[in-house]
Amino acid sequence: MLIFSRNTASSSSSLIDIGNIMKFKNDKNTIAQRFQKYVYADQQLYVSLGSTIEIKCPNRSITSKTAWFGRKGISQISEGPYLNENVNDSRFSITGIFKLGQYNLRISDVKIEDFGIYVCTKVLQDITFEFRVNLTSIKLPSDLNIYSLVGKSSKTIRNHFQKTTKVTGRENETIMLHCNLSSGLPKEDLMWSYRDHTLKCGGSDSIDLIVKLKPSDSGIYACIVNSSILEAPLVRTIAVTVLYRPRVSINIEGSSNVIEGNAIVLYCNTESNPKEVNISLYKRELQGDIEVGTGAKLQINVITRRDSGLYVCIAANTIGKGLSETSITVMYALDVTIQYQNITKANGVRKLQSNPSGAPEMYMFYDWEHRSEYGDHIRFITGSKDGILQFPASKYPYQDNGFYTCTASNKIPHKNGMTRQSGLVYLNVKGMPVFTAENKQDFYGILDITVNVFSHPEYSEMLIQNQNGVPKRPINVSVCTVEDNIIVKWVCNFDGGFQQTFFSKVREKSSDDWTTIHVPSMNCSTNSTLLWTLYNQKPHTTYMFLVYSQNKIGKSYRSEEKSVFLGGMKQNSVQVTTVLVSVVLTICLALLIAIILICWKMKKRGIDMNVSRDYIEDQSHYDEIEVHEMNDVSTDLRSSSSSIVINIPVIGSTYSGSSSTHSSQSSEVVSSSSETGTHTTDPKDIYNGSYQALVGSTSQQIQVSQSFEGLERETILEHSVIQNHQV
Known part of the structure; x- marks a missing residue:
């Protein structure tokens, strides 16, 4: 027997609780007025012929009256537990627990005429509740x-x-x-x-x-x-x-990062339908793809750095083409090259640049080694992490001459098994000649003078002059500002035995034009301090100053340049203003008293005040003069005095030799000149002495010039050939 049911909603999607409805009726007497018949559920039942079915009537109250109404031809089937007297078919019966209000309709041996609608009614306080069931025959899909x-x-x-x-x-x-x-x-x-x-x-x-x-x-x-x-x-x-067209993938036996000299195998895998495919392998180059093989396998037994690049596998069938790409990186030990420019003293940038080339491009740099041109180790120098060797500022850049070795590594061994590789470069520094620390400053008795000179390129001329009469440069130069005034301070140095005059050169930092100012005559002794004030200068400007002196023999070296920034007028506070006013009043009072006393004395002595005033004004005034306006007293001295020549034999172009000097008839000017010549000296002699001897102490160096950058020469020392002369 097959019985299936399906519920369908009528006035409600679920069975109505009769007890709740009666509660509403007792609370509000509206249900009986609105509903004489209430259909609270429908059900669809499927049953096969000859089977037995029991149709259950929902029950929510044991006090309700239940009746079944049936199919066509039967008006009422039962009331309560009893069948209607008109029903004489034994296949119908009422089942259930009657005392609980359960009254179910049971039909045995279902026949075609039993299909149709059956209704279960419950009457409760004049309201009829209906439950409908549609009994339908089963049909298989x-x-x-x-x-x-x-x-x-x-x-x-x-x-x-x-x-x-x-x-x-x-x-x-x-x-x-x-x-x-x-x-x-x-x-x-x-x-x-x-x-x-x-x-x-x-x-x-x-x-x-x-x-x-x-x-x-x-x-x-x-x-x-x-x-x-x-x-x-x-x-x-x-x-x-x-x-579908081929789906392509590339597998590499081992790793795509391979060390140069090893073997590598590429496999081209395909998936497609249909499975019949044609496979080609290409290497991608700038000029286009180059075919390197056919089939699903490419083997390179000895790989080189030229094999690095992008490889493409292309597969095709009757539906279309597919491709896959992979990159192969050939790792190899680096090659070290050094980029440099031969250095002169005037170069602003003094450095060596290491340019390694290797794979991977992750380099570790070690200390640079400096050797002489004969292979002697001089020093190790630490460069930057990116392979740059920056030379520090040096007064003697010639010490940087020689071979420089840069060592670096990318951890890939060379064919010799070494992971560290080196590059070598020879650095050639050019500049003005310098006298080395080996020279003596003082000679006594019969002189055998040896002059050591380091020069690259070779010097061609040298002039030797008695320097005793030239003043020494001013020292401890400093500059400061007071409001819109600039105060220059320095310490006097040796005047050369003659009265010296001081000059100051000044320029704005943004300009290259120097203005020479004659400082008013000041009597000073060695190591005394002098102050000079420059009034009413342009505010918000940076000025550059230097000081030098001159006597009748010649000029001193210039001092180092000093800079000072002149700001605007200061905004004084009330307290500062009060102090300044007090000071000014005090000074004015003192001046007034002094003037009264002077006038009284001058009147008494009969001195004309106008003459005195002119004298005071003349003492406070100075004129700016140019250098070319100074009398070249040294020229006159040279022309009027007898010249005494010192003969010094020349040993070579880099180092000077020795000579003998007997006596001198003049202590003012001693010079030597002759025709220009070219000299050669074995450079090996340069390195025979200590490397540090090229530096020496500052007090032992004889300066050739103050600067190699175009500053006018302040000494009479010029390049000339050292020749042998007898005094």
């Missing part, structure tokens, strides 16, 4: 089929569907699968399934599935019918085949 359509998606072209068990489509094409059947009772549910996954549900007599094909969509699709009257679901399947 049948005739399940699948149809397919490739390349179309509209459901309106049903005549293009083909009944089939398999279908083939290309990648990115759209297929439509249609499943239908002869529906049964009760209604069934249809669904599409693929690899045990539900793709779509719904429909009672047909269901459609639309798929845009991709390679993973190949497989078996099933249309499944589920029904409560079926012992097992109905199933129909269709095989879907997707044709």
Whole structure:
């Protein structure tokens, strides 16, 4: 016997609780007025012929009166537990627990005429509640089929569907699968399934599935019918085949980062439908792809750095082409090259740049080694992390001459097994000649003078002069500001035995033009401090100052340049203003008293005040003069005095030799000059002495000039050839 039921809502989607309705009736007497009959539920029952069914009437109150009304031809079947006297069919009976108000209708040996609507009524306080049941014969679903359509998606072209068990489509094409059947009772549910996954549900007599094909969509699709009257679901399947171009991947045996000299193997893997493919391997270059092999394997037994690059595997079948790319990096020990520019003393940048080339480009730099041109180790110097050796500022840059070795590593061994590689460069520093620390400053008695000179390029001339009469440069020069005035302070140095005059050169920092100012005559002794004030200068300006002195013999060296920034007028506070006013008043009072006393004394002595005033004004005034306006007293001295020549034999271009000097008839000017010549000296002699001897102490150095950058020469010392002369 097969009995199935289905509830359908009428006035309510669920059974009504009669007790609750009566509660409303007692609270508000409205239910009886509105409802004489209340249908509170419907039910659909499916039953097969010859089976027995029991129809239950819902009960919510034991005090209600229950009656069954039946199929066509039977008006009332029962009331309470008793059948109506008009029912003489023994297949009908009332069952249930009567004392609990359960009155169910039982029908045995169901026949065709038993199908129809049955009504269970309950009367409670003049309100009738109905429960309806539709008894229907069971019908099994049948005739399940699948149809397919490739390349179309509209459901309106049903005549293009083909009944089939398999279908083939290309990648990115759209297929439509249609499943239908002869529906049964009760209604069934249809669904599409693929690899045990539900793709779509719904429909009672047909269901459609639309798929845009991709390679993973190949497989078996099933249309499944589920029904409560079926012992097992109905199933129909269709095989879907997707044709697609090759899917390509590249595998490398080992690693894509390989050390130069080793072997490497590339495998080109493909997946496609159809499976027949043609495979080619290419190396991508700037001028285009270069074919390096055919088939699914590329083997390079000895790989070189030229094999680094991008490799492409291309596979093709009847559907299309596919490709994959991979990069191979050949790691090799670095090569070290050094970028440099031969240095002169005037160069602003003094550095060596190491440019290593290797793979990977992760370099570790070690200390630079400095050697002489004969291979002697001089020093180790630490450079920057990116391979730059910056030379520090040096008064004697010639010490930087020689070979420099840069050592670096990227941890990849060379074919000799070494991971550290080096580059070598010879640095050639050019500049003005310097006298080395080996020279003596004082000679006594019969002189055998040896002059050591380091010069690159070779010097051509040298002039020797008695320097005793030239003043020494001012020292401890400093500059400060007071409001809009600039105060220059310095310490006097040796005046050369003659009265010296001081000069100051000044310029704005933004300008290259110097203005020479004659400082008013000041009597000073060695180590005495002098102050000079420059009034009413331009505010908000940076000024540069230097000081030098001159006597009748010549000029001293210039002092170092000093800078000072002149700000605006200061904003004085009330307290400062008060102090300044007090000071000014005090000074004015003192001046007034002094003037009164002076006038009284001058009147008494009969001195003209006008003459005195002119004298004071003359003492406070000075004129700026240029250097060329100074009398060159040294020229006159040279022309009027007898010249006494010192003969010094020349040993070479880099170092000077020794000579003998007997006596001198003049202590003012001693000079030597002759024709210009070229000298050669074995450079080995330069390095025979201590490397530090090129530096020496400052007090032992004889300056050739103050600067190599174009400052005018302040000494009479010039380049000349040292020749042998007898005094």
